[in-house]
Amino acid sequence: MNDDINLSRMRDAAFTEDVEAQSGQKVSDCYQCGNCTAGCPAGFVYDRQVNQIVRAVQLGLKDEALGSRSVWMCLSCSTCSLRCPNNIDVAAVMETLRHMARRENRVAAPKVENFWFSFLDTVRAFGRAYEIGTMALYMLRSLRIFTDLDLAPVVFKKKKLGFMPHVVPHGGAAAVARIMRRYKERAVHERVRP
Amino acid sequence: MTYAYYPGCSAKGSSTDYEKSTQAVCDFLGLTLVEMPDWNCCGSTPAHAVDTELSAALCARNLDIAARQGAEMLLTPCPSCLSNLKHAANRLEKPEFRARVDALLDNPAAGNFPAVTSVMQGIAAHCDVNDIAKHIRKNLKGLKLAAYYGCLMSRPAELMDFGDPENPSLMENLLAACGAEMLDFPLKTACCGASYGIPERAVTARLSGRILKLAACMQADAVAVACPLCQMNLDLRQPQAAKAADAFFNMPVLYFTQIMGLAFGLSPAALGLEKLRVSADSLLRKLEAEGGKS
Secondary structure, rough: HHHHHHHHHHHOOOHHHHHHHOOOOOOOHHOOOOOOHHHHOOHHHHOHHHHHHHHHHOOHHHHHHHOHHHHHHHOOOHHHHHHOOOOOHHHHHHHHHHHHHHOOOOOOOOOHHHHHHHHHHHHHHOOOOOOHHHHHHHHHOOOOOOOOOHHHHHHHHHHHHOOOOOOOOOOOHHHHHHHHHHHHHHHHHHOOOO | EEEOOOOOHHOOOOOOOHHHHHHHHHHHOOOOEEEOOOOOOOOOHHHHOOOHHHHHHHHHHHHHHHHHOOOOOOOOOOOOHHHHHHHHHHHHOOOHHHHHHHHHHHOOOOOOEEEEHHHHHHHHOOOHHHHHHHHHOOOOOEEEEEEOOOOOOOOHHHHHHOOOOOOOHHHHHHHHHHOOOOOOOOOOOOOOOOOHOOOHHHHHHHHHHHHHHHHHHHHHHHHHEEOOHHHHHHHOOOHHHHHHHOOOOOOOOEHHHHHHHHOOOOOOHHHHHHHHOOOOOHHHHHHHHHHHHH
């Protein structure tokens, strides 16, 4: 028997339920019209189109859904949700899949996650996002030291980015750091990847 | 109405011109914006992409501060902040979710939060389109503009309360009141590529290139925007977008507040026009020429 199409082995019904519960969306309502895919601006860099991801969730094909690069390349623009004739918030489904993939350490687009971490590191440090710091951390993390170097002359000339970080006054920065610390501690306690 | 003003992190970094022109225009119209002193980052896309509860906790601290200072409404110029704050307030209505978020905060958040609204809607609520027309000192007649909202401001419709989620018209109404000719711009709520300019430049370059190409084809004199990230992608990254679109652009991309400020006769310096990568001089010259005609 061809193992590649052994659906009874590959299908995970609990996965479908999990996604529906966590996203609050009834994925089974989807009848595969493809409107989400037709409107998706990031489809050209997806390995599976949005409707295929939804199909994978319907069928309980967990690896197909969580291993996809598409869930990382989704821009969260919600065009899919807006145009779904069954009122499924498809963007919420994509976000749920991203959360699930992250927690299981299945990161199909590490560069994207590195960027998010770099951004959040500056928020942890100062309470407010610090653009140049985000860029510097991202370059270190991803070892891409020439990222956006072409923009540097204009950025410097026009003073486009603030050179100094903005720290939240009145103890606010420490309060934000505490929020992020508690988040991390809880994730560790609940045995998920923060 | 008592407002709390939440500028967002970009206002202190890459979009000081949006902040400056927002303050100048609101001040001119008598809408007082008092910045919340100890606001923090809403977490933007990275926080909600990583975890909904983390994102909501970062937002809840701000909503809580605004509630405790007695504000009836929280105004923010940034669509990403707007979207995150509104989503958080909405999700926090669920007791189980609120309990998990409260556990991340120093103290449980206030029971009731002020409504969160964009500065654009705040301006429109403060003075209607006819009032704005009365404030015009320099009519924008002859300027052809494409209003570009980006993807966050109007979506999801039921939460954002911004009119038709694919065809909002508030920015057109405000700028038309200033005398500008507003194009019927089909990509007004298309995505510009958001923060993927850094990790996945090709995505942002292609999507922003499409928007700029259409604006150029429709002979827009400028694109009017309301989002710091859209502005950065369309202006600062314009050469990258041009390369992706296999075209050359010289398209000024101004915040709608900068354009309104011009109509109110405020100086280019008061509106931070020098921060634009693609100079607005072509607009200023066109306005001078039109002014000479009438």
